[in-house]
Amino acid sequence: MDMQDKDLDQLFRSKLDGLEAEPSAKVWPGIAAELEPAKSKRSLIPFLSVAASVLILVAAGVLFIPQKASINKGGVKTRIVKAVRPSAIVPAVKTTSPQVVSTVDRLVKVAAVQHIASNLGKTAGNRQTFQHADTAVNKVIVDKGAGEPSIAVVSPKSSGTIKAVVPDDNTPLSVKLHDDQPATLGASQGIATTALPVMKKDSVPVNTRRRVHNLGDLVNLVVAKVDKRRDKVIEFTDNDDGGSNITGINLGLIKIKKRE
């Protein structure tokens, strides 16, 4: 009588199905050790995000709060126009795109010329400072009496100095580079600011109504309140896991932005 397949299977099933064996003591520590790193890895990421955020906010505070005019340092192609109007918050335009830069340059030149011209026509005591690293006002010709349009010769310059030729001692014009003074324009001289849509306060896409899901959103919200630029000092984007990743950093000189 041959042993049938079924019988053979049944023999093994009946004897081995309920088999039990005591594992050695090293198995559990092995399991626990494997579970450990996964857990600590998970909890470390939000912690690092907090640390990075704090660090960057502190750095941003140091950079922005004193409102130093000399942010433009050697070798970096960041051009800055600053214009303070009595009623407006200091707008800062930064761009790395050459095309936009040239527009800014032109606007600045126009602004500078008009600024100088109108200053010449005005009375004394209105102290104005204007600074632009790429523009040097070489020559200003003024027809004092007739109120004719004034001419200023402006040429691009690679160094950060601006030479201003003041035609008359009576004209209290000062065009110079200051490290510690905010650049100011007269109330009527809003060209540099108004001509640039980026600088308009209400056009900045600040989405303050977004719901705060996580720490990244909270940081975004706080940064949006303080930093009105298009590229925030730090930007977070939600990731799939419900956490958030840093997708943009803008420290003025250092600017990193992750494409969506």
Next chain:
Amino acid sequence: MMFLEHKYTIDELVNRCKAGERKFQELLYKQFASKMLGVCMRYASDKMEAEDMLQNGFIKVFQKIADYRGEGSFEGWIRRIMVHSSIEYYRKHHKMMQLVDLDEAVNETSANPLATAKLDASDLLLLIHQLSPGYRIVFNLYAIEGYSHKEIAAITGITEGASKSQLSRARSVLREQIIKMEGKKYGYAG
């Protein structure tokens, strides 16, 4: 009942493990370790290999425990993970199904009537350990776990036909070995 010795029910243990509490993971492990090592022992060629499978299996259990929705028994769920973990082990450590030794058997033995009742679990386990991994996996899945050839094909990645032929070869090897073992044990030749 075994459960009475423990302060926690399986459901409580599972829920605390879902929360990632290490202490309860250990309790759950202690609850099922020896049963599950029994499962792994059938797939392994020795106890050391079986413990490796057990360790990998339990790591998977704790990683996936949130997916357990309480459908079916927890023991059945954990056991399926152990089986998969054991097969996975061979995928990693051996060229699993190619390990079938062609010299091994194939000659159908016309077996004598066997006093199989005299063979105990450890004898049968020894026979299983002597099978090549490919035979062992298919025989375990079909004869003991009760999977169909279609399911075995899905789990192991071999074809249904290969599963059938491996099972048939495994059976004939086992038959032959049972006869030899009976002969050694009780003094008559097969």
